[in-house]
Amino acid sequence: MQRTSDINVLETRELPAPKSLIDELPKSESQAAFVTRAREDIHRVIFTEDKRLLLIIGPCSIHDLEAGRDYARRLAALAHEVSDRIMIVMRVYFEKPRTTVGWKGLIMDPHLDGSNDIATGLRTARTFLREVLDLGLPTATELLDPITPQYIADLICWSAVGARTTESQTHRQMASGLSMPLGFKNGTDGTLGAAVNAIRAAAQPQTFLGVSIEGKASSVVTRGNPNCHIVLRGGTAGPNYSAADIANAEQVLTKADLLPSILVDCSHANSAKKPELQPEVMKDIVGQIAAGSTSIIGTMVESNLEAGNQTFPQPKSDLRYGVSITDGCIDWATTEKLVRDTHAALAVRFQS
Template sequence: MQRTSDINIIETRALPSPAALLAELPKTETQADFVTRARHEINQLIFTADKRFLFVVGPCSIHDLDAGREYARRLAALARQVADRVTIAMRVYFEKPRTTVGWKGLIMDPHLDGSHDIAAGLRLARAFLRDVLDLGLPTATELLDPITPQYIADLVCWSAIGARTTESQTHRQMASGLSMPLGFKNGTDGSIGSAINAIRAAAQPQTFLGINVEGAASALVTRGNPHCHIVLRGGSAGPNYAPEHIARTEQLLAKAGLPKSILVDCSHDNSAKQPERQPEVLRAVLAQIVAGNTSLMGAMIESNLAAGNQPFPQPKDQLRYGVSITDGCIDWSATEALVHEIHAALAPRFA
């Protein structure tokens, strides 16, 4: 009989079930309590009159666990200094969408050598999230593969759906079953409507194909996630963080019957993909808040120990410590100064 399936599959590697990995690397009661509190606090910032600012900041992607932990320790100490006005969540990004090809993140290729040891990647990702939570720092990530959340979502305080996947029915369904507040980014063309439609879809009950904690194929039935909001990241037509863009987004959200809660991603097309311009975008957002805007509740910036990025692939022993291998970042000193600038700028809101 002619073979008609798996013609292009050359290997199938079994993975541990989510239940097995969660048992191997369980969350502690303290971690569970912290995740619950952090999610609640972030929801308050997004959906109520809470005046604190949500700042999602950290490396474009985690590739070096030692550098990532050093960054997390520094950020946790900084977060405590500004907690009265700013809630900081660390970008802990393990999955990277690629336009064509490239390194797909720590979960998919943890050894950075093309071996794609996904089982090891899942273990490393889960262990790293636990380390960040133990520092008292909320975790933030972008969820790309719809199976990944079963392995790590219980340790995530805020998540995002990226511009490439906001229009995906699969990701809208996945978001409807997630337990944390979540931001949908506008489309790569800058379209706001796709993100608004995604928020509305994710808020509804959904049934979709997935896996359960035992790893068995299942029909997953959700109650809907009411804690979704929009993330503006610019698009092919240019940036979308200026007052006129914010006003237009507010109008579209109101027309859809959704809360006017907007987070600005200062990277990507909002900074013309020039990482050093991210602070400029953030200052423009802060200026609108100081002028009285109440819809802008947060921002996101890509930051690392050192500035810029470095070519990859290259031998691991030649990689520079604390430098991104994906998108370029601002360095730690610029990040620290920016956090204090945010804190100072928000002072009038708390007078």
């Protein structure tokens, strides 16, 4: 009989069922309690009168576990220092969307050699997330593949759907069943319509094809996720974090019967893809807050131990420690100054 399926498939590698991996690398009671508290705190910052600024900050992606641990330890200490005005959540990004091709992140290629050992990548991700939580740091990630949450979502405090996938029905359905607050980024063109529609869709009950925790193909029925909000990241037309842009986003969200809770990504098009400009974006945002803006609930910053990024692929032995292999980042010294300056500037928000 003529073959009509899997013509372009070279190999199918079986992965452990999500339950098997979770049982192998379980969260502790203290980790579960911390994730629950962090999600509740993030919800209050987004939707209630909690005046703290939600700051999602960390490496563009995790590729070196030791450098990631080093960064997390430093960030945990800094987060404790500023916790009265800023709620810091560490970016722990394991999946990277690519415009064409390239390294897809630690889950897909944990050995950085093209072997695509996804089973090891999933184990590595769970292990690292548990380590970050044990430092008292909430975790944030972008969920790209709709199967990934079954393996790691119980260890995530905040998640994002990126500009490329905000229009995706699959990701809106996935978001409707997630247990943590989630930000939908505006589209790559900078318009807000897709993100607004995504928030509304994710809040509704959905039924879709998925994988159960036992690893079986399933029909997944959700109740809807009411904890979604918009993330402004700029677009092809330029930045969208000015006071006028914020006012426009408020109007668009209100017209859609959504609470105008806005998180601004200081990277990507908002900094013209120049990481060194992120502190200037942050300064502008904090200035708007000091002037009375109440709709800005948070910001996102790409930060690492060292500034910039480095080309990849290249031999792992040649990689510089603490330097991103995806998007460029600000260095640790700049990060400390940015966070402390922001903390000082936010004092006015807490005077009333």
